[in-house]
Amino acid sequence: MSDLDHLENQSIYIIREAYSRFRKTALLWSMGKDSTALLWLCRKAFLGHLPFPVLHIDTGFKFKEIYAFREALSREFNLDLIVAQNTRARQAGMNSQKGKFACCDALKTRALKDAVAEKKFEALLLAIRRDEHGIRAKERFFSPRDADQRWDYQNQPMELWHQYSRNLGQYQHFRVHPMLGWREIDIWRYIQRERIPVIDLYFAKNGHRYRSIGCEPCCTTVPSKANTIAKIIRELKKTDIAERSGRAQDKEDADNMQKLRSLGYM
16 A cells, blocks of 8 residues: 555545534535645545535635636536635725735634534534644644634644544534645645646746645745646655745734634634
């Protein structure tokens, strides 16, 4: 068994565990490389059919390529797509110029909280990885959220011998992370092996490409000549540039991501 086979098997096991344990489950899909790989894994876990909806938190400021990719893949995979927005904040003029933290909290965290409460989801599948950001390294595979959907990163359940906490009890829902143990280079190797479709923003044009994508005003490119998956993999073997170096919300404050995630951010 290859290392990719091991990662795939572990992720599929966690996906199936979540689906079997919770009554209402959804996959959080940003259209980025990680969440699209997770979408692929979820379809593979259920023999090509996705038995739960796909949730997109739409700020209204995504790249046009993201929206086109969302519509195309939703049709191809016959997805039950739910698009959630904080329309009140948008109508009040919320944008990144009011501060990256305030914008993310209003347009992402609040929209996600409202969608979970409205749809009464007991579990959300997310494609976060421990190597992507320091605060995500504190996560568990099955991570409980309280009645206000807050994450108590200082009091996480133990996970030993593939035994995961799945009892809702006093919690509102669980965030389930089937890809915690994956690395960025694993994602690209898996995309290459499985021929998973990805947005072309990841491929270099005029000497630059995006390593991480989200809202267009808050993302910048990194210098790169990698215009194919094989070249991206080779680049990752030697680069010392952080994956999220082009994400503005990570730069506004040293512990910005920790504060956002403790409030219910992805």
